[in-house]
Amino acid sequence: MKSKEPPGSFFKDKTILIINAGSIKKRFIYQKIKKLELKIIVLNKKEEGFIKPYVDHWIIADTGNHNECVQAVKEFINTHPEIVISGVITFWEDDVLLTSKILDRFNFIGIPLSVAKKARNKFLFREFCEQNNIPAPKHAYVRSEEDIKKVIENFNFPLVIKPVFGSSSAYVMKIENEEELKNSYEYIKKSISTNVESALHDGFDLLVEEYIDGDEVDIDILIQNGRIKFCGISDNTKTKEPFFIETDRLTPSQLPEKDQDELLEMADFILEKIGVQNGCIHLEAKSTKKGPVPIEVNLRMGGDEIYSSVKAAWKVDLIENALKIALGIHVDKFKNLEEPRKYLIARTLLSDYSGVLMKLNIDEQLEKLDYVEDLAFFKKIGDSIFVPPDGYEYFGWLMVSGDNHLDAEENMNSAMKYINYEIARFHSASSIGKTSRKNGFSFSVLNKYPLVRQNVKIEKIRQMNIKDQRNLHIGIACNNFMEGAGEIEKTLNNVGLIIEKTLKKIGYNVTFFDFNKIPDVLNDLQKSNIDMIFNVCERINGSSLLEPHATAVFDILQIPYTGSNSFTLALCIDKIRVKKLLTYHHVPTPKWDYAYDMDDEISSDLIYPLIVKPSNTDDSIGVTNNSVVLNKKQLQLQMEKVIKGLNSPALVEEYIEGDEYDVSILGSEEDDLRVLPLSRSIYDNLPKGYWHIFPYEAKYGTGDLYKKNIIVQRPPKNISKKLEALISEIAMDTYNILGCHDYGRVDVKLDKNNNPYVLELNSNPSINIGNCVPAVAELTGMTYSDFLEEIISLAIKRYKNRSPYYHLQTKII
Template sequence: MNHTQKRLLVVNTGNLLKKFIFKRLKELDVSIVVLNCEKNWADSYVDDWILADTTDHAASLAAVKAYAAKNTIDGVITFWEDDVLLTSKIATAQGLVGIPLEIAKIARNKLFFRKFCESEGLQVPKFFKFTTIEELQKAKSELQFPVVVKPTYGTSSAFVTKVEEPEQLDKTIAYIQSSVSVAMESALHEGLTIMVEEYIDGDEVDIDMLLQNGKLKFWSITDNHASSEPFFIETGDTFPSLLSDDAQEELVSMAEVMLEKIGIQDGCIHFEAKYSSNGPMPIEINLRLGGGYYYSFIKKAWNVDLIESSVKIALGEYIPKMTKPENPKKYFAADCFIQKESGIISSLEFPKSFAAQDKVHDFVFFKEVGDTVLTPPLSFDYLGWICAYGDNPHDAQENLQKAKAQVSFEIVPFSGLSKIGKTIRKSPISPAWLQSSEGFDKKKIDRVHSMPASSYNKLVIGIACNQYTGEDGSVEAELTNVGKNIQKALESKGYKTIFIDFNDIGKSISILQQGKIDFVFNVAERLNNSSLLEPHVASLLDIFQIPYTGSSPFTLGLCLDKIRVKKMLTYHEIPTAKWDYVYSVDEAVDEELEYPLIVKPANTDNSIGITQQSVVKNAEELKAQIKYVTEELQRPALIEEYLDGDEYDVSIFGSELDDVRVLPLSRSIFKHDDPKKWNIYSFDSKWSASDHGNVEVQRPPKNVSKKLLSLISEIALDTYNILGCHDYGRVEIKLDRNGNPHVLELNPNPSINIPDCVPSVAKLTGMSYEDFIEQILLLAIKRYKDKLPYHHLQPVV
């Protein structure tokens, strides 16, 4: 740290959407210290960390106090709504510029805010807080409908619901009480109380303001497009406001008076209001920088840097009053991508980058094909937004619509919801209230997302596996043992576990419906005793919104289909043996393929259907083996040029560039007494003890050039990433007679029993089996924590 720099404490990094804030902070002449539950994506922007659970205010205050005893803290700030109150406590405890706790409570709590306004004679809608049936009945009789029901804490309009008629009020309240929780809406750590108030008509706006020493230094107004009711889903914005100058001055005057009366002296404020038929009306006050694109709009239009100004205010550095020019440098228009029905994204297309003439300011899309989208009242998923600019409001809106036309997506709705919707139309809450008990629930994922690392072993882990009796074969015994060993390993680390045997699908679904499981360790390989249905176990977990280890249903399904994998490898120019495929013995095989060839079932695992007879030397043998695969095994046949070199297993950990690592390689050297035998892993050589002696396994490989090992590792990593593997997987690579590596396949769900390849090479790094299993779990937790719901964010600028 430069000794002339001041030290700024930032409370909570927030999620990846806050990255632009930390990039800007890094550019300022300040030292950044972050109070957060753990180090994360922001590490490269942070000079120092204070690690504590920010939901535990006592622990956080103690951690800051200990840090401040050795290091001067010059200012404190937060850009994360959940931690506004904690930031107030820290400011008071450390004698820093900030908003006193009692004042912050009034602003953050919608009920306290309404009561304060009422006591000061400020105009507010009529409202009620209720905890009893009697209070509810009084609200019904005294309020003028429509009304709005909302949690007193909360962000982004989550669970804010418009109710048209008194008879709908009970069910709406029951829906919110049964659905909302701290796990789903983290801003509710301060408590869950529900209030109802009369609906305010008119145009909704956001007023972004800078206050210092009680004086208004800057303001800017954004028009909100009409929200999607009854759930007040944000649909877009126009910036700057198109309201008349008089209306804007009234709104700012109302907000300024309100902030003065409450006692807010310093900070960047995001004030939500409406210009109603009765004049300006407050909705709520956010004691932080507005989220999303507000910062960039204001910076581009007015050349005012809200982040820099917020930092100066927090550090006690004077900022002058900022006078806006008569016209902004740019006009902006933004639309949110919203969907009316819950479902699965089936198609999605948008440009990799927009052309300069499109005048796109910002574009983000949070989802990808195959992702679940839950709309109110099930949940409040946002798909993303797009913003465009122009020389005037009309140009900005026209450019927005042209750019938006380049983005297309389709969502296949959940049939269960559409059926309910057809039978109950009067109240939008009714189908959701009924549906909420049927499994479409994000609480498990959101719990993981907000949980500090110190609490991970409090998670209840389900072990998704297949259990067989001792009379079954060696493959079945392996499937049974791996689940039991994983269960023992996790329990030795202090986790509570529940075994889920997917051979009993009815019982498995019943266990999942009970809601006791927080996270699933998924090693299930069969459903209805078919390995082809393996991906559906992960699909089922997605439907129940229970996070799990391992790859997605798409990757699991893709890797079962060796033909599609070969197509993808060929397309991406990943080295793989020359190949062809057929579905019947009558189909022609590419005549350019050179014998010997190997014929494999195109959609089996565990080397099922692979024997010494799978390698063929001529057309007659080829036809016989194709007939065996397509008619006896009833599978498509994959035909490849035979590779006679050593085979390498490349075990990989992780999901993203920052955590993917290749474990030590495993090399298989084939040593047959009979020279006529082929160098392949047949079913017998994998599963028959008598045949193991024909293969020498080296872990790690001996007397192999580092250059070859690096090349094999790099090819494997490309394959792992191209096929979308998560958390762990094993890439199988074989050398040809010239020592060139070729990818055979990727196993995204390899066996991880104690003696198996992946845990064995992990052991070479000093990792016990128990540590290995926990590491997979922690990688999966990190993936859900860091990536959802923003891991497919596609910024344009």
């Protein structure tokens, strides 16, 4: 007789320690446990928001480091004597061994580590089966080309290759011949990763075994004190091979009663021999012509729809009873299971190819259908989906019931009509191989991996509608400086914070990435779920010379970003190379020469006054009023300050006396390039002895002399349309020649005859509120937020219209 006591009363005042929070797919477990009035402690690498409301205490430790976790549990027990941990459990394959180690150390109920090792390691499990006369296919480790040769010589095809510590069919493949064996081995060795399947943190060893032909089943078991209290069999319909992608699961099994009895007898024998006394077990097996053959034993509750299917069919709650077993609460044997309450089909919702979810429509009437038992859909519009060989993902599952299996199948067909989704396949230019067969899961697609998986952020941008851009998660690449930083640093600090605040205010999800913390930022970028970087990084390791490498990192990680690429950014820092290119393309620029050391002669053709600048600094660093020289002696003095004092090559130009124009440009493509209203700086009011330049002191100095006497006109007054057009055109030529993207600013100076000369291109100009580029954009009717959104839109368009690496193909190459 089963107890009539309400479920919650069994667990009152008890505390369960759960090892590993799992993914969001496991949230329902915590919701269930909380309803049972249990206190919950979770041991995990970090606190997880999706289960935070249900967790009473956290123990933070690296679950990949078992000793650290054991010590963390010990410290928690010592520092919280008022909390008595009643038992330990895991619902996550990754930490079956850790759970066993903890229960051994603290004398909890469960599966000892010595037992868990034999089941968790698929090779050791095969060895155990052979030693106990349990049917097992011929099998071997494969760790080298030599091992592959031995398999070819001694095994019969077809074969199966799989990770020894794998889960969820990840990297499990059927092999038909020698060539496929070699190819699949290379593919797995190259692509195997805990990022794809976290359970692999126990090891990357591979196992090859002869293929077992038969009907695949799941056997879900509750065992307490060596006695099986519940055992239910479900059928897995034929998987999509060669990657063994699960499709439908039928509960209860349709196999003949004799075959089911043999499977149950085998399961009982395995658990007895291997030494499993207490636990919730998910055993996978095949029913063959020669009898039942085990595939693997999972020492935790089965995942996905298994809990709800078992509960719906037999009214057996696997979570509740697994907890009872872990806590030492008696579980009565479940009887009268010959006829299920319902017949169920659970279907895995799959995509035929890797891509981006573009459309999703789940009719709200679906869940009102009385035969729909469970629906889980974990992806949202804009999310990527990776199917083999790129990954092992699925959208979720749908489970329906019926009076019999035929009725359930008809109900499934009806229910599926309420679910419609559309996948935009990853573009062929995005590194996906051009070879394909009708079967999207065939071996000819192995050459895709891992490029398509890495390309997902770019592909999401390529497939999105620009009108949905506020749904993007934007990362701000910038520099965050401590209090007491210099004037330049304060300016660099402010721009990122202002952009972050502005984008958040209009609805964007925004994350700040501080490039002053390089190890952290590289790690954070790899782990982040950002869709695009808004790049305003101007320093790395305190140097502007390393600024271009930020975008190189984004390209390596395949994260789309705003602004120019690393080549253009690096080129524009090198003023000497820029001058060479402008001269080559006949763009007017002041006559010039350069010196890398003091022995280099400056051309005597240059006419004084001259201006001496560092060739590779920004923000006018190294430029003062004394930078303009009238004779060779002054020239040598300024060159020495630049070459020896600043360790920079010196650029020497003929000084141009007139007004200076800042030409702000938006766009990248011919159809979106546009020049914003010009900004004009007039130096005529500067006192005698002050040259008509914009030195460092004018930008960051404390005095007001330059601010008071330099007149800035936005837009310029009394300028002819012809001159305005000429300035705009040579600025546009400069922008295009140097391969600038999305936005930039060209500095142009006029001589006394109004002849324009290009001084430089700033491919990453400051775009804080009030800076030149956003200020002139405002003259066109743009607010600051409009301006930022326009830059994001331009970047989206640039990625959408071209192949992923087109932006690296600089026009001057």
